[in-house]
Amino acid sequence: QKEVEQNSGPLSVPEGAIASLNCTYSDRVSQSFFWYRQYSGKSPELIMSIYSNGDKEDGRFTAQLNKASQYVSLLIRDSQPSDSATYLCAVKGNDYKLSFGAGTTVTVRA
Amino acid sequence: GAGVSQSPSNKVTEKGKDVELRCDPISGHTALYWYRQSLGQGLEFLIYFQGNSAPDKSGLPSDRFSAERTGGSVSTLTIQRTQQEDSAVYLCASSLDGNYGYTFGSGTRLTVV
Numbered sequence: 001q002k003e004v005e006q007n008s009g010p011l012s013v014p015e016g017a018i019a020s021l022n023c024t025y026s027d028r029v030s031q032s033f034f035w036y037r038q039y040s041g042k043s044p045e046l047i048m049s050i051y052s053n054g055d056k057e058d059g060r061f062t063a064q065l066n067k068a069s070q071y072v073s074l075l076i077r078d079s080q081p082s083d084s085a086t087y088l089c090a091v092k093g094n095d096y097k098l099s100f101g102a103g104t105t106v107t108v109r110a
Numbered sequence: 111g112a113g114v115s116q117s118p119s120n121k122v123t124e125k126g127k128d129v130e131l132r133c134d135p136i137s138g139h140t141a142l143y144w145y146r147q148s149l150g151q152g153l154e155f156l157i158y159f160q161g162n163s164a165p166d167k168s169g170l171p172s173d174r175f176s177a178e179r180t181g182g183s184v185s186t187l188t189i190q191r192t193q194q195e196d197s198a199v200y201l202c203a204s205s206l207d208g209n210y211g212y213t214f215g216s217g218t219r220l221t222v223v
Contacts, residue, residue, distance in 0.1 A: 034211045043214040100153040
C-alpha cells in the first residue's frame with residue numbers, strides 16, 4: 001500500500017509569487033512521480049513527471065525529487081490566477097497503478 | 111482517438127437501477143484504469159486493465175461493480191443495484207504501457223437518487 005501525503009491546504013499566494021507544494025510517500029521502491037492539476041469540475045491533467053533525483057523544470061513549473069527522503073515537491077514560479085486549482089501528487093512503484101494524494105488547493109490572488 | 115473519451119458525461123439514476131459507463135482510451139494505449147472521485151475527496155483506484163486482462167480487481171468496492179474490456183480498447187464499468195453512496199465522478203485513464211503518467215478522460219458524473 002503506497003501512502004501519499006500532501007501538505008494540507010488551501011494555499012493562497014499573491015500573483016507573481018512562488019507557490020510551493022510538498023508531497024511525501026511511504027513506499028521506498030516508488031520509481032515514478034507525477035503532478036496533476038485539477039480545475040474545479042474537471043478531470044486531472046498531467047503537468048509534470050519526474051523519475052530521478054534532482055530538479056526538473058518545465059516553464060514556470062519545477063519538480064524536485066529526493067528519494068532518500070521520500071519527498072517530491074512542485075514549485076510554481078510567477079503564479080498566475082489561472083494556476084488556481086487543486087494539485088495532485090501521484091506515485092508509482094513496481095506495480096501498475098498510481099497512488100494519489102488528497103491534493104492541495106492553490107488560490108492565486110490577483 | 112485524440113484523447114480518452116467517456117460516456118455519458120452525466121448520469122442520474124434511481125436507486126436500485128443498473129448503470130453502464132463507457133471508456134474509449136487513446137488509440138494504442140494498452141493500459142486502462144478506472145478511478146472514482148467523490149465530492150471533495152481524492153482519487154480511489156477501482157480496476158486496471160492490461161490489454162483485455164484485469165490483473166487486480168481488488169479496488170472494486172463491492173460485487174455490484176464489474177468491468178470488462180474488449181478488443182484491447184473500449185471498457186465498460188457496470189454498477190448493479192446502484193446505491194446513493196455510489197454517487198461520484200467515475201474517471202477513466204489510459205497509459206501507453208502502464209509505465210508512464212496517465213491521461214484522464216473527462217469523467218462520468220453519476221448521481222443516484
